[in-house]
Amino acid sequence: MLAPLEIPAGKDTPEVRFDPEQRTFRIVGSSYPENAAKFYVPILAWLEDFKQQVSKDDGEYTFEFHFEYFNTSSSKFILQILQRIQQIASEKGVPIRMRWYYYEDDPDIEEAGYTYNLNLETPMELIAKPPEEDEDEDISYLLSG
Secondary structure, eight states: OOOEEEEOOOOSSSSEEEEEEEEEEEEEEEOSOOOOHHHHHHHHHHHHHHHHHHHHGGEEEEEEEEEEEEHHHHHHHHHHHHHHHHHHHHHHHEEEEEEEEEEETOOOHHHHHHHHHHSSSSSEEEEEEOOOOGGGOHHHHHHHO
């Protein structure tokens, strides 16, 4: 079995946790690296290795995307990741579930999920999350006395 891929979140890159043994794959956070290829090409290569080793008899795999923000160069690689996952499902007959999470108050990430779905044979589930509470934005202390 292929070793898990674990990339901790950076200041401008998301956390990546691909665990084939648990059959869960997640990308979480923001993505705006200066060199998107340097970050995403190893992920695409890992998925290619995964495609060579996976079997439809392994059971269902779940891919989850929880982006808070991504820039244009990242969006191109995200599409390539989604297409690579789609290839694994179609060429190997592997059951795959894809989920795109977005905050209810973030129309940009929601729209990106819909747009990506237009380019996929098997659609992703788009899942709204309640708005994130940001304690740093509480300015009530400024309003007193």
